[in-house]
Amino acid sequence: ATSSMILYPEECGLEMHPLLGWKAANLAEMDRLAGEATVPPWYVLTNTAFLRVLAQPLSPHPVVKEYLGGVPHSLDSAIEAVLGLPFIDHGCQADLIRKLWSAVTIPQDLVDEITLAHTRLQGDAREEIFVALRSSSCDEDSESAMQAGVYDTFLFVRGVPSVLEHVRLTWSGLWTERALYVRESAGDISKRPAGGLVVQRMVRSRVSGVLQTV
Numbered sequence: 001a002t003s004s005m006i007l008y009p010e011e012c013g014l015e016m017h018p019l020l021g022w023k024a025a026n027l028a029e030m031d032r033l034a035g036e037a038t039v040p041p042w043y044v045l046t047n048t049a050f051l052r053v054l055a056q057p058l059s060p061h062p063v064v065k066e067y068l069g070g071v072p073h074s075l076d077s078a079i080e081a082v083l084g085l086p087f088i089d090h091g092c093q094a095d096l097i098r099k100l101w102s103a104v105t106i107p108q109d110l111v112d113e114i115t116l117a118h119t120r121l122q123g124d125a126r127e128e129i130f131v132a133l134r135s136s137s138c139d140e141d142s143e144s145a146m147q148a149g150v151y152d153t154f155l156f157v158r159g160v161p162s163v164l165e166h167v168r169l170t171w172s173g174l175w176t177e178r179a180l181y182v183r184e185s186a187g188d189i190s191k192r193p194a195g196g197l198v199v200q201r202m203v204r205s206r207v208s209g210v211l212q213t214v
Helices: 014-020 022-034 047-054 062-067 075-083 090-103 108-122 160-175 177-185
Strands: 042-045 130-137 153-158 195-201
Touching (some): 014 022, 014 195, 042 108, 047 108, 047 195, 062 090, 075 090, 090 177, 108 160, 108 195, 130 160, 160 177, 160 195
Antiparallel strands (some): 130 153
């Protein structure tokens, strides 16, 4: 499973949180304990997929030319270089990293897997479904930390092209200005996030809320 770029609920569990992140691991555990009908259908892009995209080379890009001396970079090394730039604040760093993510090419085999997973999520629905894309990092929704509101979430995303665009946005959201301040406060702003990305079907709900357990 560690080599899988996409996993489904029945393939996941709490014990797999290093690969899935805590949000997906907790969702899988709810599926396991309460039954599949309890949780709206979902799939998760794993940390393997995340690392695969981070390793992609960047084509000539204005951010690389203006801020990084035009030196060829992978996405990962470009992000690291942006975080090391002096005299720019976290808001500017987050904006530059978002631009780098928008320019990276998602490998075709991952695009194919996302397309297949989305078709499975669509099921027998007559109309194109709406989905939510949410981070599932290893430092949120855990026993020791929530990180609520630190990373970006996207709701009512519709269609594979839009899902692919928002996959980039959700991953770039791991370097929001808020997230960078949190990591700086923890003493390691250059720490690379890890975990998964949940794509989950939106449902028509009458009420919603948050349950906190102790």
